[in-house]
Amino acid sequence: MTLPFFPPDLFDDDRQTILDIVRRVGTAAEQRFILGERTAAFERALAAQVGAADVIACGSGTTALTLVLRSMDIGPGDEVVVPAFGCAPLASSVVSVGATPVFADVHPWTMVVEPYEVAEAITARTAAIMPAHMFSVMADMPTLRDLSGHHGVRLVEDSAVAQGGVLEGVPAGRWGEAGVYSFVQVKTFGTIGEGGAVVTDDPEIARAVRMLRNHGQDGRARFVHHLVGHNSRFDEITADYQLHRLPGLAARLERRARIADYYTERFTPLAGRGIQPPPAGRDGRCFYVYSLLADRRDDLKRHLATHGVGSHVYYPAPLPAQPAFARYARPGQYWPHAELASARTLALPIYPHLTDAEVEHIADTVCAFPGEPR
Template sequence: MTSHTAGGAAVPFFAPDLFEEDREVLLDLVRRTGTVAGQRFILGALTAELEGALRATVDGAEVVTCSSGTSGLTLILTAMGVGPGDEVVVPAYGCAPLGNTVANLGATPVFADIDPVTMVVDPAEVERAISPRTRAVMPAHMFSVMADMPRMREIARRHGVRLVEDSAVAQGGVLDGRPAGTWGEAGVFSFVQVKTFGTAGEGGAVVTHDAELACAVRALRSHGQEGPRFVHQRVGFNSRFDELQAAFQLHRLPGLPARLERRARIADYYTERFAPLAERGVVPPPPGRDGRCYYVYSVLAEERDALKEHLAAHGVASHVYYPLPLPHQPAFARFVPPGRAWPHARAAGRRQLALPINPHLTDAQVEHVADAVCAFAVERRAA
């Protein structure tokens, strides 16, 4: 980072001008999509083109676009036959779809605790949670760290269960040379605005090297239609992809590597600045770029709320994700065995704080964020 001062300017968490340079393009795409011959607004030629373009980014895996990353998980689990009587092992800490998608199919989410530093699910805890009723395990990449997918693959193979990769936040991440989304039998991406390949609305994709599974997902996303229209071989969903979103994502796809690199450079700078703060109560994610996805940059702070207030006083917006672990959410209370505890998930809920990492930040803003965090850690330890 170059040496600048932030001049006291506010540093937003979400970029307020995320699509500003694309405004005219977006308006033109609305007009062109609305006036094209055939008036096909969903699952048309642009959707097929986007799926083909995305295949090149995931080692040629099948890509099936859908209405959201959440619906992608539902489509995958349904295609795998998950239903009543089955269990799916999921992280105890993360976004509600980890539990919702399983419960909505009549299956039981079984929560596994997380690693205390990386906040991704602990493979040993996943293995301990597997029972004769387990149909699948569904690890999730979190914030800026991918789950330990090599160990997850081995655990799934050893126990004969399906492996679903919740890679919604990790598009563009690479672990051991393998893209996020391709480690499991199937993975998902989310295109919601704040994700690395966010769009001006909702959207997502299923990624899989299993052609049969991809075929099932394609049918399920459009009311179970296979072959001729209005012929329904199975009970499906309405999870179709919008042509306007496909056009916009095709426009933005060439710029994705540069945006990912900008996020990665910001993360590298933060981690270098924050590494000495661990003994002062502020713990950054592990350094390096392998197995990283720079959707959100989160630190673990012993005095999280005080740090958040300190940053706000210095014009820096921050964000608390998942203050309650999934097993502590009222929605999932019926799935919690008596006496069961998830101490690392609970600790993460008390300590996690996300810092601005959107690619529109200037060097000066990034340095201002880092300076503010470092000043807080020094001041609190001195006090």
């Protein structure tokens, strides 16, 4: 049995559908390949699903973050508090608008940013806080929302990995002034290419993002540029395909959650042997990735590979330790929990078309790892 971490057959069942969409878009009389009626329909459908006033589809989740910061006039002289552990766009989007990322440490188990660390990082220059949901756990958005209100700073919710998650009845992406989703292939609502979206109830943010994604044009007249914008436009083939996949998202998320429940039940007894699963439960969860914390992470990875199970190490260094962002790290500051996460995290396959037998094989292989008692 060989089970890759990144499955090559995610969209095999949709091959004919994809070909039909390409033909339909390619032969349509209007020859509109970006920002057409399909994109508008997809935006409306996604907004209705999450209960948002507006959704703006963008070229990627990364540019969506950047456009949100631009829409809030965040730039040189401003600081944005971000997690010290996570994907590069958390920092690069801030840098790209001329602002300074300020890194806050994360929780040692859930790996999401700690609200008290965010509070300590806020200064007179802080313009926004930008928490990110991590792997399978949503950040403590109620506390972070209260924190942003108390300090009078903007709240941007990086929900790139958490589309479909719900915390205290509120969908991921709906806690901040704006949220961001990513549709890159392996995400919970991944697609056949790149893509992302901004979700917001704020009409000014929506208006600005809609212009910024298309070179600052407002859609009423071409080549009239109201803002210095970007090229972050959504294509019609992807929009049509995402409309096709949207009704099945809930079932795919439920399958991921059932796999995660089984993993957690099997792995919880391993804590004394240096292997710790994420916290159990469904509230505030969205299993884009199922990641263990393992004291002997690299040995466990080799053990899994020997038995035909692929795994993956996300973020092997904290953001402030990355060469691109090290100059923004405050002298004398440390992020011990982010560093531990980088050294211990190991993600297992959790894609929804895994069979029960394959899931059991993965769990059996982890449980057979000869961990050392603590």
